Amino acid sequence: MAEDKKIKACPYCGSIEVVPKILFGGPLPGIDAKDGSYVCRNCGKEAVPLYFRSFDDWYAFFENRGDASKPVDLAFVSVPIIPVNTAALFSLGKFDFPIGKTAKVVNIIWHNNSIIPRDDGVPFDTYWKAAFDKRYNASAVLIMDLAGVREAKPNFKVLKDLTKKNREIWLDIGMRTVQDLFDSFAMEVSRAIVSTMTSTGLGIFNEVFELSDRCLPCIYLDEEIVWAKKRAGPSRIKEMAKKLKSIGYEEMAVVDLKRLGTANGVSRGLLEETLACDIDIYIGGGVIETDLEFLREKGVAGALIDPHTPVIRSLFETEENLT
Numbered sequence: 367m368a369e370d371k372k373i374k375a376c377p378y379c380g381s382i383e384v385v386p387k388i389l390f391g392g393p394l395p396g397i398d399a400k401d402g403s404y405v406c407r408n409c410g411k412e413a414v415p416l417y418f419r420s421f422d423d424w425y426a427f428f429e430n431r432g433d434a435s436k437p438v439d440l441a442f443v444s445v446p447i448i449p450v451n452t453a454a455l456f457s458l459g460k461f462d463f464p465i466g467k468t469a470k471v472v473n474i475i476w477h478n479n480s481i482i483p484r485d486d487g488v489p490f491d492t493y494w495k496a497a498f499d500k501r502y503n504a505s506a507v508l509i510m511d512l513a514g515v516r517e518a519k520p521n522f523k524v525l526k527d528l529t530k531k532n533r534e535i536w537l538d539i540g541m542r543t544v545q546d547l548f549d550s551f552a553m554e555v556s557r558a559i560v561s562t563m564t565s566t567g568l569g570i571f572n573e574v575f576e577l578s579d580r581c582l583p584c585i586y587l588d589e590e591i592v593w594a595k596k597r598a599g600p601s602r603i604k605e606m607a608k609k610l611k612s613i614g615y616e617e618m619a620v621v622d623l624k625r626l627g628t629a630n631g632v633s634r635g636l637l638e639e640t641l642a643c644d645i646d647i648y649i650g651g652g653v654i655e656t657d658l659e660f661l662r663e664k665g666v667a668g669a670l671i672d673p674h675t676p677v678i679r680s681l682f683e684t685e686e687n688l689t
Contacts, residue, residue, distance in 0.1 A: 374404070374415040381408030384415045407534050407556060408505075443505035443668035444658055445536065446497050446678065447650065449474045450490060450528065451483050452521035453513035465527040466491035473674040474512070476588065476623035481563075483512055484627070486674060488682050490528055496681035498533060506534035506556065508670060514539035514546075515564060522549065529553045536582065540564040542594070547574050547581065559584050559619070562591050567598045568609055575613050582648070583610055584619040587636070592623060607643035615645070617667055622651025629672045632657045637664060 374384050384404045405412050451472050455465075470487030497504040509528065514520030520539040529535055537550050538559035550558035560574050561584040574581045586592040590601040600606040603620060610618055620640050622633050630652045640647045641664060649661065650670025655677045661669050671678075 373418040376406035377413050377416050378411045379409040381406050383407035387412060410532060442662045444671060445506045445508050445668060446504050446671045447508045447510060447673050448493060449510040449512055449673055452511050452524045455521060455524050465524055469524055469528060473627050475627040481516060492682055496678055499681055502681060506536055508536040510538045518542060525553050529555055544573050547577060557582050562586050562593050564594055566594045572613055582619055583615055586621050586623055588623045603639055604643055607645045611645055617646035619648040619670060625652030627672060628652050629654050629675045
């Protein structure tokens with residue numbers, strides 16, 4: 367038990383995001399098989415982790431190494447939201463073409479109480495290369511299956527192809543039942559999203575917490591919390607945070623729907639409200655790259671960046687010129 371309280375870090379990059387290697391079955395109790403080795407979520411390498419008694423010891427060790435392994439901003443993650451219009455691919459039958467070049471990453475807006483895809487999509491592969499380009503260097507990506515979120519019809523055939531990547535992927539298929547949790551992790555992703563927008567109450571948050579510690583609750587907000595059914599749960603962020611903490615969650619995402627897809631910057635008022643919740647926060651809705659330093663200084667766990675920001679668009683253009 368004493369060892370569990372120590373801080374584990376990757377010997378390659380210094381990240382504390384090291385988890386036991388899962389041999390089969392996915393991150394669910396009873397079907398995991400672990401051989402004692404660990405994998406780093408940050409750099410993807412497998413290794414026996416280094417152990418430190420405190421964060422001060424951990425920081426001092428990597429600060430003094432003075433090489434490329436020195437950790438940089440390990441606590442803060444930047445995660446672009448990647449909405450994929452998978453519904454458009456249902457009618458294509460057998461795939462004898464590259465899905466990554468056919469599936470489109472679209473921008474999205476909140477309109478008439480629904481997430482609406484826009485027509486300004488780019489091929490998934492183009493977006494992916496831009497997001498993980500050294501000039502952008504995303505920590506992970508959040509793939510949002512719009513067919514799942516909007517219509518409860520995830521396109522697993524497409525997702526299975528898109529998630530075959532050697533990077534950290536968070537996935538939102540519009541989780542409504544426990545089966546959706548199993549289906550999400552069948553895609554071999556790092557994290558699964560359970561959101562208020564597709565939930566009819568707090569029950570699903572309790573159920574998935576019992577099954578996996580890698581499910582991230584996401585609170586969608588339009589003045590009040592948006593649920594699949596009216597008054598299905600708390601209407602205010604602070605109340606919702608208390609409910610989630612009582613279940614056992616230590617973090618949550620909060621997305622401002624009115625700003626989502628606008629690339630107008632983070633809402634300072636919403637940020638202050640979420641920071642008062644005494645829970646680790648990932649904030650989204652209008653977030654752009656110039657917000658990141660401010661958010662980092664404010665102490666949030668991470669940022670969910672709008673899909674089509676000017677910066678990511680400039681990288682699209684570079685990629686298209688190269689091809």
